[in-house]
Amino acid sequence: MQDTTLTWRKSSRSGAAGHCVEIAEVPAAVLVRDSKDVAGPVLAFGNGDWAGFIAGIRSGEFDRPGR
Structure with a gap:
């Protein structure tokens, strides 16, 4: 999607490796x-789905064992 009106951003925790x-x-x-x-x-992602995804990240739902 190359919509120039969108403002794309990445996490401040993104590494230099890209x-x-x-x-x-x-x-x-x-x-x-x-x-x-x-x-x-x-x-x-619909707004509700995105909120659920972020909540899952914060709760550790997607953490991989041993990492």
Whole structure:
């Protein structure tokens, strides 16, 4: 998605290696793309789904054992 009106941002915790995702917020969704492939595919999450995803991250729901 190459919409120049979108403001894409990545986490302040992103490393210098470039293994990052970027997000852009629109009224009904949060868009996610690979920072190394800005012309590539974009995932769209509804606001409720995004909030649930962030809550899962914060609670450790997606943590991998041994990491």
